[in-house]
Amino acid sequence: MVKVTIDGVEIxxxxxxxxxxxxxxxxxxxxPPAMCYYTGxxxxxxxxxxCLVEVAAGSERDPRPMPKLMASCRxxxxxxxxxxxxxxxxxxxxREGVTEFLLINHPLDCPICDQAGECDLQDLSFKHGVExxxxxxxxxxxxxxxxxxxxxxxMNRCIMCYRCVFVAQQLTxxxxxxxxxxxxxxxxxxxxxxxxxxDFIGNVIDVCPVGALTDKTFRFKSRVWFLKPMNAHRDxxxxxxxxxxxxxxxxxxxxTGRKDKYSExxxxxxxxxWICDTCRxxxxxxxxxxxxxxxxINRYSVISTNxxxxxxxxxxxxxxxxxx
Amino acid sequence: xxxxxxxxxxxxPGIETFDVYRKHGGYSAVEKALKTMSPEDVVEEVKKxxxxxxxxxxxxxxxxxxxxxxxEGVERHLLCNADESEPGTFKDRYLMQYIPHLLIExxxxxxxxxxxxxxxxxxxxxxxxxxxxxxxxxxxxxxxxFLGKNILGSGYDLDLRVTPGAGAYICGEETALIExxxxxxxxxxxKPPFPxxxxxxxxxxxxxxxxxxxxxxxxxxxxxxxxxxxxxxxxHGTKLISACGNLERPGVYEIELGxxxxxxIYGDDWCRGIKNGKKLKALIPGGSSVPILPHYLITKTAKGxxxxxxxxxxxxxxxxxxxxxxSGGFIAFDEDQCIVRNTWNFARFYAHESCGQxxxxxxxxxxxxxxxxxxxxxxxxxxxxxxxxxxNKRIEGNTICPLGDAAAWPVAAAIRHFREEFEWxxxxxxxAQKHNFGLSREVTFS
Amino acid sequence: xxxxRKIVHKERPVLSEExxxxxxxVIQNYPEGKKKSxxxxxxxIVQREAGGWLSPDTMDMVAEILEIEPIEVYEVAxxxxxxxxxxxxxxxxxxxxxxxxxxxxxxxxxxxTEEKLGIKMGETTPDGMFTLxxxxxxxxxxxxxxxxxxxxxxxxxxxxKVDELIEACRRGEVKTN
Ligand SMILES: Cc1cc2nc3c(=O)[nH]c(=O)nc-3n(C[C@H](O)[C@H](O)[C@H](O)COP(=O)(O)O)c2cc1C
Ligand code: SF4
Ligand code: FES
Ligand code: FES
Numbered sequence: 033m034v035k036v037t038i039d040g041v042e043i044x045x046x047x048x049x050x051x052x053x054x055x056x057x058x059x060x061x062x063x064p065p066a067m068c069y070y071t072g073x074x075x076x077x078x079x080x081x082x083c084l085v086e087v088a089a090g091s092e093r094d095p096r097p098m099p100k101l102m103a104s105c106r107x108x109x110x111x112x113x114x115x116x117x118x119x120x121x122x123x124x125x126x127r128e129g130v131t132e133f134l135l136i137n138h139p140l141d142c143p144i145c146d147q148a149g150e151c152d153l154q155d156l157s158f159k160h161g162v163e164x165x166x167x168x169x170x171x172x173x174x175x176x177x178x179x180x181x182x183x184x185x186x187m188n189r190c191i192m193c194y195r196c197v198f199v200a201q202q203l204t205x206x207x208x209x210x211x212x213x214x215x216x217x218x219x220x221x222x223x224x225x226x227x228x229x230x231d232f233i234g235n236v237i238d239v240c241p242v243g244a245l246t247d248k249t250f251r252f253k254s255r256v257w258f259l260k261p262m263n264a265h266r267d268x269x270x271x272x273x274x275x276x277x278x279x280x281x282x283x284x285x286x287x288t289g290r291k292d293k294y295s296e297x298x299x300x301x302x303x304x305x306w307i308c309d310t311c312r313x314x315x316x317x318x319x320x321x322x323x324x325x326x327x328x329i330n331r332y333s334v335i336s337t338n339x340x341x342x343x344x345x346x347x348x349x350x351x352x353x354x355x356x
Numbered sequence: 357x358x359x360x361x362x363x364x365x366x367x368x369p370g371i372e373t374f375d376v377y378r379k380h381g382g383y384s385a386v387e388k389a390l391k392t393m394s395p396e397d398v399v400e401e402v403k404k405x406x407x408x409x410x411x412x413x414x415x416x417x418x419x420x421x422x423x424x425x426x427x428e429g430v431e432r433h434l435l436c437n438a439d440e441s442e443p444g445t446f447k448d449r450y451l452m453q454y455i456p457h458l459l460i461e462x463x464x465x466x467x468x469x470x471x472x473x474x475x476x477x478x479x480x481x482x483x484x485x486x487x488x489x490x491x492x493x494x495x496x497x498x499x500x501x502f503l504g505k506n507i508l509g510s511g512y513d514l515d516l517r518v519t520p521g522a523g524a525y526i527c528g529e530e531t532a533l534i535e536x537x538x539x540x541x542x543x544x545x546x547k548p549p550f551p552x553x554x555x556x557x558x559x560x561x562x563x564x565x566x567x568x569x570x571x572x573x574x575x576x577x578x579x580x581x582x583x584x585x586x587x588x589x590x591x592h593g594t595k596l597i598s599a600c601g602n603l604e605r606p607g608v609y610e611i612e613l614g615x616x617x618x619x620x621i622y623g624d625d626w627c628r629g630i631k632n633g634k635k636l637k638a639l640i641p642g643g644s645s646v647p648i649l650p651h652y653l654i655t656k657t658a659k660g661x662x663x664x665x666x667x668x669x670x671x672x673x674x675x676x677x678x679x680x681x682x683s684g685g686f687i688a689f690d691e692d693q694c695i696v697r698n699t700w701n702f703a704r705f706y707a708h709e710s711c712g713q714x715x716x717x718x719x720x721x722x723x724x725x726x727x728x729x730x731x732x733x734x735x736x737x738x739x740x741x742x743x744x745x746x747x748n749k750r751i752e753g754n755t756i757c758p759l760g761d762a763a764a765w766p767v768a769a770a771i772r773h774f775r776e777e778f779e780w781x782x783x784x785x786x787x788a789q790k791h792n793f794g795l796s797r798e799v800t801f802s
Numbered sequence: 803x804x805x806x807r808k809i810v811h812k813e814r815p816v817l818s819e820e821x822x823x824x825x826x827x828v829i830q831n832y833p834e835g836k837k838k839s840x841x842x843x844x845x846x847i848v849q850r851e852a853g854g855w856l857s858p859d860t861m862d863m864v865a866e867i868l869e870i871e872p873i874e875v876y877e878v879a880x881x882x883x884x885x886x887x888x889x890x891x892x893x894x895x896x897x898x899x900x901x902x903x904x905x906x907x908x909x910x911x912x913x914x915t916e917e918k919l920g921i922k923m924g925e926t927t928p929d930g931m932f933t934l935x936x937x938x939x940x941x942x943x944x945x946x947x948x949x950x951x952x953x954x955x956x957x958x959x960x961x962x963k964v965d966e967l968i969e970a971c972r973r974g975e976v977k978t979n
Contacts, residue, residue: 078546079713081754100753106546129750133719166743169726172803187805192712210873211541211712212880214524216722217805218712223876224809224858443900443939474833481842481884482940484953517831522842523883525938539838539868541881557836598944600902606944644901644939685943687902701901705938711881 051104068193069105072304077105089114147243180227196236204230270308358612361574374496398469404580406592411565439528443644444685447596448566456493462569481522525709530563544757587613591666602690604628642682645762647769700728706763734785812857855886902943952978
């Protein structure tokens with residue numbers, strides 16, 4: 033076990049734990065936001081830079097500070113390390129910067145976005161954004177695409193976390209989508225018209241931190257907060273069958289994995305409880321599920337805090353005409 | 357003219373062939389190293405020479421070599437970085453095109469020092485014609501027993517291959533180079549682990565610049581002590597400088613580190629001054645990524661000392677009034693050049709070359725490109741200039757790889773030294789389209 | 803800024819025996835089981851055989867040769883600028899337009915060539931002879947303005963030199979490979 037101090041909170045964690053996970057073990061508001069890291073996906077993280085922290089002392093043996101801010105999701109703790117997250121001005125400034133960068137080309141379409149209410153970017157901008165945008169250029173846009181009959185891709189909203197690529201690589205046996213082009217022209221795509229179709233590919237929807245990949249079988253164009261999330265399970269030959277079903281009255285409108293407060297699929301029986309596509313897309317009959325009871329959404333989110341105002345936190349607030 | 361260690365025989369007809377190269381003392385470093393030195397001896401010698409990486413960062417080569425992990429039964433690799441894409445830099449091509457055996461000789465000695473049995477030269481795809489030259493030279497070296505099994509009866513085996521890129525500046529970053537060599541997109545890796553522990557195909561790997569590797573040859577031939585006598589206290593040996601821009605005689609020069617900047621620009625043996633007798637307006641001494649210097653900080657430092665061509669003197673004054681030796685891409689601007697246009701040009705370059713993995717670089721470089729494009733085309737505001745400074749501070753240091761810094765520094769430096777010219781573009785948009793601002797006003801430092 | 807790519811389809815080329823041998827030799831450059839490393843060079847060979855550009859079918863062929871998924875080839879081919887994903891002319895003239903070349907007049911040379919051929923950068927002449935492209939620093943900054951045509955560099959460009967080069971291309975006298 034190694035000892036690490038994050039924003040003055042001292043914790044002991046196992047060797048090899050990342051700063052982010054150490055902070056999550058301690059809990060509370062010392063946890064850095066993570067837009068690209070995903071525990072269940074090997075190799076993820078390091079890209080969005082929203083989790084940057086200041087390492088004020090590297091370790092007990094070598095207490096020198098690290099000159100650059102470090103990605104907490106990819107930096108392992110050392111014994112005696114001292115980390116500053118919310119107590120570091122550099123971190124707060126950098127995070128505000130990252131938030132701004134992620135938003136400059138992001139559309140202002142929260143009011144019509146399926147993810148609104150459970151969007152990590154929306155949460156990030158509430159917590160770490162500024163109220164106005166300095167970006168006066170034309171936004172980068174892509175045409176929305178169907179990738180198969182079950183999944184819709186709104187590339188405009190994508191933040192390039194690469195999580196969906198890892199899902200295809202690690203949970204399915206054939207990857208047909210990936211990252212094309214480079215720089216700010218990068219996009220998630222299949223290149224040629226192709227359907228994403230594989231037993232577990234639906235998980236790209238669950239891992240997407242924004243509304244770039246959404247469920248086309250979500251029948252009712254409803255806002256998620258009109259739906260009641262219920263814990264449910266079923267006997268499934270393909271996956272663990274542990275899911276959240278989103279209901280309106282007595283009907284199931286959509287099925288997702290069970291996400292914890294960091295928007296990650298929970299672990300059950302020692303494994304990440306990814307659900308299969310049959311459970312997600314084709315099992316909307318209540319009779320096929322054992323409903324356990326209401327699910328408490330305890331992640332910090334606009335759903336749980338009732339913050340959502342039908343507006344984008346940035347320009348829209350300043351100038352509602354800008355809503356496209 | 358100073359001593360030439362790398363380019364001494366560059367003008368000998370036929371030096372690109374094995375026989376002529378050998379006749380002029382070629383491959384003696386391989387003989388010396390493999391027959392009389394242990395790999396550790398070679399590493400020690402390079403350490404002692406004080407050689408600093410010639411690819412841009414200037415990290416001590418011997419020290420880098422000593423970091424390589426040596427787990428039992430795992431192969432190690434040496435990769436030569438011949439990606440050379442930093443605007444203003446064309447020295448590696450010159451060396452490889454005209455004296456390819458020097459690089460091959462350096463690769464043999466260096467691979468021996470690292471215990472690598474399979475090494476690669478990763479060359480940018482646009483240099484395909486140089487790749488042909490290298491492969492021809494490598495075939496000769498195989499034929500003469502300097503590559504392959506049991507080189508010179510020493511028991512040491514080495515296979516050397518050339519592998520091309522295909523148009524991506526970012527593949528010069530060492531972990532992007534490794535990814536590219538593995539047949540993937542050139543996305544830099546998140547470090548740690550460093551290549552010295554987990555590099556190509558997960559094996560311990562060292563990446564070095566063409567010139568760094570070539571320089572190992574004279575170091576072994578003459579000995580580290582002799583080599584260390586050349587240059588200044590902190591900058592040992594010679595360095596290839598690729599001079600370009602508005603110079604009377606641009607080209608690749610080998611200089612002894614420590615010669616004055618003034619001599620290099622104006623000397624008869626060197627660049628012979630600014631083309632058409634014009635005045636020097638600005639200088640980028642080490643490739644597009646390093647800070648630009650205004651005319652009054654080129655030959656003298658802010659303290660009024662003579663500036664010379666060395667790591668320490670070019671960086672004297674830090675980023676406030678200094679720059680860096682970098683890759684040796686020496687770009688001179690005459691009085692007719694527009695700094696705003698050039699800054700936009702570089703910003704566009706970095707936006708084009710960003711791999712797009714991390715958000716500050718992907719979004720930030722594209723943003724700076726757009727704002728600078730507006731400024732250059734007479735549609736900027738004074739607020740834009742301040743904003744550029746802020747945006748670029750939020751990129752710098754917060755990215756996965758140094759491309760973010762490389763994109764931020766030139767913009768920061770241009771605004772730092774040429775703010776008046778940027779403001780003039782804002783206040784005189786029409787005039788700015790027609791003519792040039794001219795030299796910037798001198799600032800005095802106390 | 804709309805990011806769009808219209809995908810042009812064309813059947814895969816029939817590789818010449820020479821190209822097949824070449825590809826096998828390239829694969830030998832990497833250890834057993836590291837075939838994927840040969841992708842860039844294989845794409846160059848195949849692009850040459852396929853008339854200078856890569857259609858999805860052509861890339862699928864590369865995936866088969868290297869035993870990888872097609873998407874892995876698309877990802878790579880779209881990352882590197884030297885692969886053309888749209889049809890190109892017989893001669894692709896790639897002009898460096900980066901800082902150092904701009905200092906010595908690349909803008910003017912580009913404009914001159916565009917006017918001469920009546921097309922803009924990124925376009926192909928109606929006769930299918932020339933495609934103009936902009937390139938970033940090609941490592942010839944001291945010898946600018948410059949362009950690359952096929953494998954080779956043409957440096958110290960002037961309007962006269964551009965004229966000569968274009969004429970020589972028309973006569974089929976310019977070596978590209
Ligand atoms: C964006 C970027 C581009 C680079 N391009 C090159 C290059 O073209 N050639 C090179 O030798 N080093 C380049 N480098 C530096 C390499 O990462 C690495 O430091 C160098 O190859 C090490 O060799 P050296 O120690 O011999 O200089 C680049 C670095 C970055 C961040
Ligand atoms: S800094 Fe730029 S080039 Fe480097 S990893 Fe990030 S996006 Fe890629
Ligand atoms: S969550 Fe750590 S960089 Fe994205
Ligand atoms: S800038 Fe044109 S070749 Fe370098």
